[in-house]
Amino acid sequence: METARHTGGCQCGAVRYRALGELGYPHICHCRMCQKAAGNYFLPLAAAKRENFELTRGDPKWFRSSDLVRRGFCGDCGTPLFYDIPEEDFINIALGSLDDPDAVRPVMQSNTDRKMSWFHALDGLPVEAEPDTPDRENAIAASNHQHPDHDTSHWPRRIP
Incomplete structure (x- = not known):
């Protein structure tokens, strides 16, 4: 059986990481600290054993959100x-930063007392129509500065 390998990083590519093995306790945290850290309504996380985790490019900046926890983020973008409790033998990875976020499905929710009261209605929202012309999407794709969803030998991309 092949060992699971998870890679990921930030939007600009300055910080990249790799985790070997299954990620533990994939869950969605609704606590207010995670909401603020993610700039979103929740933060999906899963634990990588520290011994199987490595930074492969750059170094994150850290914010100590409490006496127990520090949160890692890209200082550039x-x-x-990361959600890290330095004394533990694991580090939590923000699942949206994985190159393949669909590969890790949450199995639990935590701190649901802070969950948005209207989440149950999301599937009932109207879906925005696809644009008649792809001009905007083509312009974004042609000028995309986001790191691709895979490891690269160098970054930023070298323009010939």
């Missing part, structure tokens, strides 16, 4: 990456 601001992408939230």
Whole structure:
């Protein structure tokens, strides 16, 4: 059986990481600290054993959100990456920063007392129509500065 390998990083590519093995306790945290750290309504996280985790490019900046926890993010683009309790033998990875975020499905929710009261209605919202012309999407794709969803030998991309 092949060992699971998870790679990921920030939006600009300045910080990249790799975790070997299954990620433990994939969950969605609704606590207010996670909401603020993610700039979103919740933060999906899963634990990588510290011994199987490594930074492969750059170093994150750290914010100590409490006496127990520090949160790692890219100092260049601001992408939230890690929820870390330094004394533990694991580090939590922000699942949206994985190159393949669909590969890790949350199995639990935590701190649901802070969950948005209207989440149950999301599937009933109207869906925005696809644009008649792809001009805007083509312009974004042609000028995309986001790091691709895979490891690269160098970054930023070298323009010939």
